[in-house]
Amino acid sequence: MKFDVQKLNEYKYLLETTNLQQDYQEFMTLFRFIRRQLAHTLVNFSFSGNIIENRMDFSYFQLLSPELNSIGVKLQVVFVHADFRFEIWISGYNRKIQCLYHDYFIDKSIPYILNPHPSTVDYIFKVRLNKDIDLSDSEYLIAQLTKEILALVSFITNLHIM
Numbered sequence: 001m002k003f004d005v006q007k008l009n010e011y012k013y014l015l016e017t018t019n020l021q022q023d024y025q026e027f028m029t030l031f032r033f034i035r036r037q038l039a040h041t042l043v044n045f046s047f048s049g050n051i052i053e054n055r056m057d058f059s060y061f062q063l064l065s066p067e068l069n070s071i072g073v074k075l076q077v078v079f080v081h082a083d084f085r086f087e088i089w090i091s092g093y094n095r096k097i098q099c100l101y102h103d104y105f106i107d108k109s110i111p112y113i114l115n116p117h118p119s120t121v122d123y124i125f126k127v128r129l130n131k132d133i134d135l136s137d138s139e140y141l142i143a144q145l146t147k148e149i150l151a152l153v154s155f156i157t158n159l160h161i162m
Contacts (some may be wrong), residue, residue, distance in 0.1 A: 031079060035061050037142045056081045067157050072097040077145060085131045088148050089123035090156055098124055127152060
């Protein structure tokens, strides 16, 4: 198997000359804190045990509730590394459910970003938090995430699609 040695050397250089490793570890500390705080705030939800680190494309954790389970959806708090932005996704439990929801929303005006490719990308719709949110104000960050999570859950559970 062949590897891109130039990219590997660049990675090595970044590790040697920047704080990349420590900075990423600090981000993961922040993301774990967010998960713990949301679990204390949103007591009607169960949280996945793990934070998924997806090749630095995005990191996420899942929230579930009986209400969401009954309509075949789940919720993820996502951090998109390239955009340095938090998003909240509503996803189907499987691609079939996800596509059914997408087909329902395709010709409707909704206050969220509808996924253009529901059979290959893991959300039905999403909301993006302000890209410039102050990460040093953890109370505000948790309040914003909580507000958006509750709004998404209310929106999807009041539709009575399934």
